[in-house]
Amino acid sequence: MLTKRIIPCLDIKNGRTVKGVNFVDLRDAGDPVELAKLYAENGADELVFLDISATEERRKTLIDLVLRVAENVNIPFTVGGGISSVEDVDVLLKSGADKVSVNSSAVKNPQLINDLSAKFGSQCVVVAIDAKQINGQWKVHLVGGKVPTDLNLFEWAKEVEQRGAGEILFTSMDNDGTKDGFANEALAKLSTELNIPIIASGGAGKIAHFTDTFIKGKADAALAASVFHFKEIEINDLKEVLRTNNIPVRL
Template sequence: MLTKRIIPCLDIKDGRTVKGVNFIDIRDAGDPVELASLYAQQGADELVFLDISATDEQRKTFATLVKDIARHINIPFTVGGGISSVADVGPLLEAGADKVSVNSAAVRNPQLIDELSKAFGAQCIVLAIDARKIDNSWTVHTHGGKNPTDKKLFTWAKEGQERGAGEILFTSMDHDGTKNGFALDPLHKLHDLLNIPVIASGGAGIMGHFIDAFILGKADAALAASIFHFGEIKIPDLKLFLQQNGINTRIAK
């Protein structure tokens, strides 16, 4: 049976992981390859690497890093951050990434989703959507959640699917960082609305939140960053907990 996926997310700047990482069992927590390898060994189902570098110069480092990641880890991974053209994506997939995520550039130029999907296949195009509830309406934001747009979560997600996105990565900015759980209502609504997988992001604090995301939110996968990086939740423990609660999950041998 197809399993629910657990996805740690690593923010990368200038080739190094940035979000606070506190791991006692690795030598260099700033080394994305070492951290990624550890997650792969622990049973993470996929990884996401977001390049938050500000300059093009720093982004060049990222393509080299992607190849280094692919050389060392044996699970699928998505890369994103600053992707705005077909030309940006080719080298990343050739370097061994399995999928790319697009966010702000797709909002600016929705046609980008069509172009990427046609060039590389829907299965490797993830549409990342950051949204926050404003006046009772889920409003899409760009640039790491800084800028509100006139797009609404549900219509944008549906449009993304129709344009050829293979997956939706939905981050609720209202929940991100709160550790109070995922945004279950919009997740459930996205599930009913779409026929591509939805990744839940933002708000994970305890293991029970993942159960909620899968059962109540109907998410296909759940993504988190700091709770994994700081060891607050360990992936093997989480997988076991999910299994004990009747969620189909892959337990690494």
């Protein structure tokens, strides 16, 4: 049976993890590779690396990181952040990334999704969508949720599916950072209306939130950062609870 995935997300700046991490047993918690290996050993099903650096050397630094992760980590990983062209994706995949995620660049140039899925296959194209509710309507936002667009979340999600996205990573900006749980109503709607996997993101604070997002939110995978980085939730403990709630997980 296909299992639900648990995905830690690592924010990367200039080749280092950004968000504070609380791993006393790591030699260098700022090294994304060390952290990635630890997550892989502790039951993570996949990893996401989100590059938020803005320097001119960012491209080379990111490629170096992707190579080191692929060398050292034996589970799949996605790379996102600032990817805007077929060439960007080509070099990341050749360096060993399994998937890439595109966000603002896909909104600005939706044809990019078609081009990427035609050249590399849908399976490696994750479209990340950040959205929040404005007057009861879910609107897509850019630049980490700062810039609103006119796009409706559900219409945009359907469009990216038709254009060849293999997966959608939906982050609710209303929930992100609240630790109050995922946006399960919107997630369930996405999961029901679309026929590609949906990754839930934004709002994880406790184990019950993951149970809820898989049952009520019908999510195929759940992504979180700080609850894992600060060891508020251990992935294996989380999976034990999910299993007792009859949610299929890899344990």
